[in-house]
Amino acid sequence: MLQDLRFRLRAFFRKDVMDLELNEELRFHFENEVEKYKRAGMGEDAARRRARLAFGGQVQIREDCQDARGVSFLETTIEDARYSLRTMRKNSGFFGIAALTLALGIGASIAVFSLVNTILLKPLPYPNANRVVMLWREGPLAGIGDMPWAPNEYSILARAATAFQNLGAFKKESFNLTGSSSPELLEGVRASTGFFPALGYRRRWDALSPLKKTSQAMIM
Amino acid sequence: MTDQHIDLPQGTLDLLILRTLALGPQHGWAISERVQQVSSDVLRIQQGSLYPALHRLERRGWIKAEWGTSENNRRAKYYELTRSGKKQLEVETDSWRKLATAVAQILESV
Numbered sequence: 001m002l003q004d005l006r007f008r009l010r011a012f013f014r015k016d017v018m019d020l021e022l023n024e025e026l027r028f029h030f031e032n033e034v035e036k037y038k039r040a041g042m043g044e045d046a047a048r049r050r051a052r053l054a055f056g057g058q059v060q061i062r063e064d065c066q067d068a069r070g071v072s073f074l075e076t077t078i079e080d081a082r083y084s085l086r087t088m089r090k091n092s093g094f095f096g097i098a099a100l101t102l103a104l105g106i107g108a109s110i111a112v113f114s115l116v117n118t119i120l121l122k123p124l125p126y127p128n129a130n131r132v133v134m135l136w137r138e139g140p141l142a143g144i145g146d147m148p149w150a151p152n153e154y155s156i157l158a159r160a161a162t163a164f165q166n167l168g169a170f171k172k173e174s175f176n177l178t179g180s181s182s183p184e185l186l187e188g189v190r191a192s193t194g195f196f197p198a199l200g201y202r203r204r205w206d207a208l209s210p211l212k213k214t215s216q217a218m219i220m
Numbered sequence: 221m222t223d224q225h226i227d228l229p230q231g232t233l234d235l236l237i238l239r240t241l242a243l244g245p246q247h248g249w250a251i252s253e254r255v256q257q258v259s260s261d262v263l264r265i266q267q268g269s270l271y272p273a274l275h276r277l278e279r280r281g282w283i284k285a286e287w288g289t290s291e292n293n294r295r296a297k298y299y300e301l302t303r304s305g306k307k308q309l310e311v312e313t314d315s316w317r318k319l320a321t322a323v324a325q326i327l328e329s330v
Contacts, residue, residue, distance in 0.1 A: 003281030011279075021287075022271070025248060025297045028290070029267060032249040035292070054267075061268050068275035 004070075011069035022065055030055055127200040158194070168195030226262060233265065233273050235316055238301065238309040241283060245300040247290060248274060274299060282308045 011018055030051055037047035066075070088095040123129045135157075137147040149157065154169050161167055170189040177184045228236070240251050251274075252265040277283045282305030290296040301309070 004279055007279045007281075021297065024295065026267070026271065028247065028294060028296050029249045029252075031294070032292075036253075057268070061271055064268065064272035065275045068272040068279065070279055 008070050011066075012074055015075075018069070019062070022062060026055075026058060026061065129200075132199060164198070166194050166197040168192050168198040170195055228263060228265070228269075232316070233269055234277060235309070235312045236263070236265070237270075237273060237277060237299075238282065238305060238312065241299055241301045242306070242309055245286075245288075245298040247288075247296040247298050249296075251299070277305070280308075281305070 033051035034047045037050050138145045158167050170191040173190045175186045240254050256264050283299045285297050288298045
């Protein structure tokens with residue numbers, strides 16, 4: 001195994017040396033063949049012709065030897081890559097458009113995926129996020145759903161509901177932040193006391209640490 | 221020149237090379253000459269198959285090559301059987317004997 005790898009590496013990186021060695025080896029064989037025919041009584045020319053006939057195609061032998069060394073796959077791949085690069089350089093306009101198309105395609109895919117990943121795939125950053133639900137009110141007679149709760153409806157629900165460990169309500173609201181510089185409008189929610197326990201935090205201060213990472217949080 | 225030599229069956233070339241090298245280090249030409257002589261001119265290894273086979277055997281680690289000087293004072297590549305090559309020779313000799321016996325049995329039974 002190791003021997004095989006060592007041989008292949010040498011065959012690949014010292015290709016020219018290996019080729020030279022093979023040439024010398026084949027020439028040695030050829031000369032010996034010629035000698036043999038001369039000893040058998042042939043003239044120099046006849047012996048050479050005869051040896052050449054017996055020898056067959058040198059190019060073929062060389063290729064077969066390269067195959068036997070087990071590097072031809074690597075060599076062909078590198079040749080192909082070189083050819084592609086040459087072609088690219090020649091048709092740089094076409095290559096530019098192709099590369100741009102690829103870049104835009106990959107970029108768009110990444111953008112869409114990161115969006116989908118944050119919104120749909122990644123679990124919400126709460127403990128037991130899979131047990132947190134949001135309740136909506138329905139008006140079956142009017143045929144409308146996904147309605148928010150009125151404050152008095154919520155207090156009835158909160159008293160009656162037994163299926164939930166904690167129940168909390170929130171209402172979207174914006175706040176003014178004033179200080180030494182110009183005031184700023186902050187978007188947020190006003191939440192009931194049950195809100196943080198419902199999200200899985202025992203005390204509302206516990207909620208601060210994960211929220212700080214994603215956005216600015218303010219607890220009133 | 222009579223045309224009495226036959227083509228080598230697949231896979232026997234390796235065996236013949238290993239067997240020839242078991243006698244001692246040899247260069248490619250000597251291997252093909254020896255096989256031809258010992259087989260009374262029946263078997264001939266074409267250069268086109270000999271050298272690829274030598275490279276293949278070397279890659280497998282069954283033989284190793286070293287440059288040396290030939291009888292006629294020229295640089296030649298000598299091949300030598302390695303230890304795993306000796307083991308391989310035993311394995312291949314064994315399986316060749318089995319094959320030859322089996323084929324002979326079938327030929328004689330009919």
